[in-house]
Amino acid sequence: MTFFNYLHDQFRLVLLWISFIGITGFILWLTPEVHFNLSSLIYIFLIGLILMMIYLIFDYNKKKKWWQQLELDTNDYIETPTLDGANTLEENLYQDYFNEMQREHFMLLNDLKKQTEEQKDYIDSWVHEIKVPLASLNLITESLEDDISEKRFNQLRTNLKRMDDYVEQVLYYSRLDTFSKDYLIKSYSLKKMIQATAKDSADYFIQKNIRLIMEGDDYSVLTDEKWLQFILNQIISNAIKYTPTGGTITFTFSKNERGTWLAISDTGIGIPSEDLQRIFDKGFTGNNGRNEETKSTGLGLYLAKSLSEKLGHHLYVESFVDKGTSFQILFPHLSYYAEKEENFMI
Numbered sequence: 001m002t003f004f005n006y007l008h009d010q011f012r013l014v015l016l017w018i019s020f021i022g023i024t025g026f027i028l029w030l031t032p033e034v035h036f037n038l039s040s041l042i043y044i045f046l047i048g049l050i051l052m053m054i055y056l057i058f059d060y061n062k063k064k065k066w067w068q069q070l071e072l073d074t075n076d077y078i079e080t081p082t083l084d085g086a087n088t089l090e091e092n093l094y095q096d097y098f099n100e101m102q103r104e105h106f107m108l109l110n111d112l113k114k115q116t117e118e119q120k121d122y123i124d125s126w127v128h129e130i131k132v133p134l135a136s137l138n139l140i141t142e143s144l145e146d147d148i149s150e151k152r153f154n155q156l157r158t159n160l161k162r163m164d165d166y167v168e169q170v171l172y173y174s175r176l177d178t179f180s181k182d183y184l185i186k187s188y189s190l191k192k193m194i195q196a197t198a199k200d201s202a203d204y205f206i207q208k209n210i211r212l213i214m215e216g217d218d219y220s221v222l223t224d225e226k227w228l229q230f231i232l233n234q235i236i237s238n239a240i241k242y243t244p245t246g247g248t249i250t251f252t253f254s255k256n257e258r259g260t261w262l263a264i265s266d267t268g269i270g271i272p273s274e275d276l277q278r279i280f281d282k283g284f285t286g287n288n289g290r291n292e293e294t295k296s297t298g299l300g301l302y303l304a305k306s307l308s309e310k311l312g313h314h315l316y317v318e319s320f321v322d323k324g325t326s327f328q329i330l331f332p333h334l335s336y337y338a339e340k341e342e343n344f345m346i
Helices: 003-009 011-030 038-068 089-143 150-174 176-181 190-200 202-207 225-241 300-311
Strands: 186-189 211-215 220-223 248-256 259-266 314-320 324-332
Touching: 003 011, 003 038, 011 038, 089 150, 150 176, 150 202, 150 225, 150 300, 176 300, 186 190, 186 225, 190 202, 190 211, 190 225, 190 248, 190 259, 202 225, 220 225, 220 324, 225 248, 225 259, 225 300, 225 324, 300 314
Parallel strands: 211 248
Antiparallel strands: 186 220, 248 259, 259 324, 314 324
């Protein structure tokens, strides 16, 4: 609360004082026994003004410390203070109300935090527990390869892989807020990471007869292997899902003054222009994601974008309907700092 703002709040008091001075001067002017002139009115006005300013400055300084307790820096997280030092009955009323609201607020926050932690622990436990039967089902499926038709076998493998991907999404989504506690930045070969990630989806490539092409030289980038492989898996899975049989997925490696680039391009159905700006929104599936055959959860690309930003990478997308989609990941040089995200240009 600045002194100017305080004076603004005291406008009615100042107006009352001016009215009082005016009425006093008018009464003295009407009184015949009083010898009254303009200099006397100015003298009364100046004395009153000095007394008024002394009162306002004293009252402002008295209340300033109490007000400062409410002036929080919203750029930093700090605990809401408990008010004290009220000087008037009105301030005591505000102070008691504020302190009670603050106490209830933090009780609710603590309960919510506890519930969130319990829910996260349960999800982590569930994910790890469900992976055991999934692994068993994969082993059983492998043992049935000679007993069932190739079509049925591929369907089993595909559905088990899809279930495993959904479980991974749940795990990474639950860990999104605790990312800073679970990563290790090292130098990795981009081509080796692509090969390892694509190998996990080999069945999809074979079933849909999709060609995998790599272009450009290999580069090493600073990243976290586990998180980047999850990001790549979400993009590759989408590329396979929306690319027709006999299509192509191309991985292009390049480098410029901004850093190292990885482009993952497909010859799929593309993304409608009205959906393109929202594909990284949580839960957004778009027209393609609502299709029964390519149904989407709306979490994969949201997680890919969020994790990319946390790793210091930048994820961009270009797409044209019936021509294909291209996702580009920028791994900036350590000396490169962008104040705002630029539009993708190569």
